[in-house]
Amino acid sequence: MKPKQPTDLMAPPERPAPVAGAAGRAPGVLSEKHVARLSVYRRLLQDRPAGAPPEIYSHDLAALSRSTAAQVRRDLMTIGFTGSPARGYRIDQLIEAIGRTLDAPAGQGAALCGVGNLGRALLDYFTIWRPQLRIVAAFDTDTAKTGRVIHRCRVYPLAELEAVVRAQGISVGVITVPAASAQRVAEMMLAAGVRGFLNFAPTPLHLPDGAYVEEMDITTSMETVAYFARHLPGAAATEKP
Amino acid sequence: MKPKQPTDLMAPPERPAPVAGAAGRAPGVLSEKHVARLSVYRRLLQDRPAGAPPEIYSHDLAALSRSTAAQVRRDLMTIGFTGSPARGYRIDQLIEAIGRTLDAPAGQGAALCGVGNLGRALLDYFTIWRPQLRIVAAFDTDTAKTGRVIHRCRVYPLAELEAVVRAQGISVGVITVPAASAQRVAEMMLAAGVRGFLNFAPTPLHLPDGAYVEEMDITTSMETVAYFARHLPGAAATEKP
């Protein structure tokens, strides 16, 4: 009946507890929500049609991104970007300012582990990607897949992970291996110097502080959507009457 | 200089504003966060090894799911599930209780639109899926893909969407078409009766209240991970010195 963790001899009762991907942010570092919204703003602004005006108001950017005008202004405030009351925000400058915050000046490399159905789709998707953040190496245990180049990305055997990650200074890892291997592969990447993880396997990763993990849990997202499809205001619930 | 939205003649200044997928929840309906965590709890409990004990403590479930014991207890409280102070929570009963909350008693059908790289990977992934929530139809404009059966799922031409969705009472839509088509395809699905959307296209969908949308923005997730890989406490930032 003893608990696994015997009430931590001399620490306060309940665990310090990780909230999001990693431990509490350092000062001056944005929150996950801010970063995510800035990423969306930038993409929407970059995707604008050619003839569009060179400025934009907070409420127009809000409408594009399903946000609110106040939220947009707050977000831009956090990166110290200012506009003019009469003309709004300069789009080209805003894109650049977001880039200064989000992008690594010298670029950043990512590695993908598990070149299966999903891994190949992602490799394809990210080839058409800006040089600031690219998948520069892939790894798999299947010898039918290693040694080849898929979607311009070389696929290495897993044994070479440490060497390749170190040599290329890769800091981001994308995990698309079966659930049973995800934890082990993540630890290998961490040991090789990877600091940020995007995990598609349906198992939460357990990594120490000093690693940031984002769970892309498609199963949970699907279940969430299904739940709200039934519980929306005015939904007669898809249940037998 | 006139704004697109002329300060809403008689509504309060700034828009009511959608926060998450849809409008404010009805009373008695869980929050997105609660639903997402419950989904994770259930999957972790179902995936337990055979010999594991039939009960679990909040702090053990918390450790599995990267949550906290207090959080777990709160979540179970919201669905009215109770355990015993001495033995914890009965796992079989808990799985069932979560199912009563998350699953539609009569099952729920989903449709996938866009059978490309990502769409095929998802079809494959969701074939091995419990009957409570299944992808029962796929749609594409490419005649090379329609008429066939991929991963046990029939692929229909887009023109048949309305008829098939209505006939099968499909309530969930998965969007994996190119960004330029996403909004149009979503509107078709909505018109046919789909209420919940999982959008993989890198453009936010604009649907009226009465639809729930979850954006699976892989690009943004990737940029977020890259950002925190550089800004973790103790990260020397991947920038040239």
Place this chain on the structure above:
DNA sequence: CTTTCTTTGTGAAATGAATCACAATGTGAA
């Protein structure tokens, strides 16, 4: 030049979510 707009930037307030902390519970050991 002055008036009339609309918008920005931002303290202050409101809302929402996570955490704390502890009384109540009940089990197993003595």
Place this chain on the structure above:
DNA sequence: TTCACATTGTGATTCATTTCACAAAGAAAG
């Protein structure tokens, strides 16, 4: 049977995020 103790359930509290609301700015019209 009684004691000791780890865990549950939950009100209260803290923390984070969003929204409100308004002073300040500046362009256009008269």
